[in-house]
Amino acid sequence: MESSDGEAIDKRRVHLRPVTLRDPAPVLLHLLPCEVLVNRPAPVGLFFTPAIRQGPDGLEVSFRGRSLRGEEVVVPPGLVGYVMTEEKGEVLLGKQDFSEGLQDDEQEEQELVEPPEALERDFDRFIGATASFSSFTLWGLETIPGPDARVRGALTWPSLAAAIHAQVPED
Amino acid sequence: MDLSELERDNTGRCRLNSPVPSVCRKEPCVLGVDEAGRGPVLGPMVYAICYCPLSRLADLEALKVADSKTLSESERDRLFGKMEEDGDFVGWALDVLSPNLISTSMLGRVKYNLNSLSHDTATGLVQYALDQGVKVAQVFVDTVGPPETYQERLQQRFPGVEVTVKAKADALYPVVSAASICAKVARDKAVKNWKFVEKLQDLDTDYGSGYPNDPKTKAWLREHVDPVFGFPQFVRFSWRTAQSILEKEAEDITWEDSQTGHQEGLRRIKSYFSEGPRARLPHRYFQERGLESATIL
Numbered sequence: 476m477e478s479s480d481g482e483a484i485d486k487r488r489v490h491l492r493p494v495t496l497r498d499p500a501p502v503l504l505h506l507l508p509c510e511v512l513v514n515r516p517a518p519v520g521l522f523f524t525p526a527i528r529q530g531p532d533g534l535e536v537s538f539r540g541r542s543l544r545g546e547e548v549v550v551p552p553g554l555v556g557y558v559m560t561e562e563k564g565e566v567l568l569g570k571q572d573f574s575e576g577l578q579d580d581e582q583e584e585q586e587l588v589e590p591p592e593a594l595e596r597d598f599d600r601f602i603g604a605t606a607s608f609s610s611f612t613l614w615g616l617e618t619i620p621g622p623d624a625r626v627r628g629a630l631t632w633p634s635l636a637a638a639i640h641a642q643v644p645e646d
Numbered sequence: 647m648d649l650s651e652l653e654r655d656n657t658g659r660c661r662l663n664s665p666v667p668s669v670c671r672k673e674p675c676v677l678g679v680d681e682a683g684r685g686p687v688l689g690p691m692v693y694a695i696c697y698c699p700l701s702r703l704a705d706l707e708a709l710k711v712a713d714s715k716t717l718s719e720s721e722r723d724r725l726f727g728k729m730e731e732d733g734d735f736v737g738w739a740l741d742v743l744s745p746n747l748i749s750t751s752m753l754g755r756v757k758y759n760l761n762s763l764s765h766d767t768a769t770g771l772v773q774y775a776l777d778q779g780v781k782v783a784q785v786f787v788d789t790v791g792p793p794e795t796y797q798e799r800l801q802q803r804f805p806g807v808e809v810t811v812k813a814k815a816d817a818l819y820p821v822v823s824a825a826s827i828c829a830k831v832a833r834d835k836a837v838k839n840w841k842f843v844e845k846l847q848d849l850d851t852d853y854g855s856g857y858p859n860d861p862k863t864k865a866w867l868r869e870h871v872d873p874v875f876g877f878p879q880f881v882r883f884s885w886r887t888a889q890s891i892l893e894k895e896a897e898d899i900t901w902e903d904s905q906t907g908h909q910e911g912l913r914r915i916k917s918y919f920s921e922g923p924r925a926r927l928p929h930r931y932f933q934e935r936g937l938e939s940a941t942i943l
Binding site: 508509510511513518521522523526528537538540616617625626628629631632 | 655657746749750752753754755843844845846872873874875876878879882883884888892897898899900901902903932934935936937
């Protein structure tokens with residue numbers, strides 16, 4: 476029944492490291508009106524943040540010679556923003572050692588109980604929060620994104636989702 | 647020349663001016679317009695006006711002002727000092743356009759080219775002199791682009807003034823030479839004391855003339871590329887030299903207004919259609935908000 480593709484994906488479970496959600500450091504985020512076609516660290520603190528100015532109609536900066544106008548967007552109440560990062564091979568080992576150190580007692584207990592088939596396998600993928608945020612700076616190309624910005628609309632989805640999935644009392 | 651206002655914020659434009667000599671508010675004046683730093687890929691472009699009463703033009707000529715390009719830096723500084731000493735009949739004003747302003751103008755959604763930017767800046771400076779009460783009778787301008795249309799535009803804008811736009815006006819008319827000296831002195835000083843907005847350490851400021859064909863300038867540009875941010879704001883991103891270095895050495899960027907059939911730009915939209923024959927477009931609610939379900943990580 477299942478295609479081989481599906482099996483390959485099923486085999487690689489994605490695990491969330493709950494411990495990373497506990498207390499990740501707050502971080503400043505900028506959402507740009509463009510896509511940088513690569514995923515890599517960038518010296519934001521050297522090039523970008525020092526160039527931000529408070530203009531008459533919001534924040535001003537430029538990126539790659541193009542003018543941006545920005546404003547703060549607050550994460551809706553009841554929600555927390557996380558920066559999620561996938562652990563890479565080498566990092567994985569380090570992280571495991573780290574969590575063992577933290578949760579010494581738990582680990583020992585588990586070892587005594589002798590776990591059944593482990594939920595986390597070598598070939599699984601792991602994501603964890605590396606930072607958290609309660610607001611971010613939204614940048615528009617030459618104009619303030621304003622109340623109609625797509626991201627602002629997207630942030631209304633969690634409350635709508637909660638409403639439409641809520642249990643309707645049987646009358 | 648005090649450029650401290652520019653040093654406080656060099657991301658936009660900055661107007662500097664001498665006090666207006668009182669005689670210039672009483673007698674008909676001649677006013678020259680010129681620019682410095684139009685060609686370089688680095689640093690600001692400076693527009694300057696210089697004016698004096700027609701009756702004192704001979705005194706301005708006596709200073710032996712000449713086209714700033716034919717003078718050494720120290721000669722220009724000395725002549726500018728002389729003009730300041732003659733502040734009782736010579737006035738000047740300038741507009742420093744930061745490289746960031748030039749880049750963002752030229753790379754805007756609606757392109758604002760360098761000629762229009764130059765014309766508008768020159769017009770703004772003449773208007774500034776009029777607003778200050780200077781009795782402008784004649785205006786001489788070193789041309790940018792074809793002189794005829796430029797002259798027509800300026801003449802229309804300032805009907806009460808006799809406008810002359812000419813190529814090499816900076817060599818022909820002493821008042822334009824004087825303006826060119828003001829502009830060049832300001833440009834040189836601005837470049838020399840440029841405060842980089844970026845927090846870059848050990849920045850090597852040996853960037854040559856700043857002209858795109860200077861090998862030293864090119865080498866400096868190549869050395870100072872950041873793969874994500876490109877260059878410091880000192881660089882005019884809109885120059886071809888800067889653009890071609892970015893194309894080779896920096897990451898590609900897709901802007902929200904640049905998706906004109908570019909493969910990368912279309913990828914996300916295409917993904918709506920390419921998930922097999924049964925794939926449906928998500929509800930408008932999700933499309934309008936840019937929301938997609940995360941079925942794969």
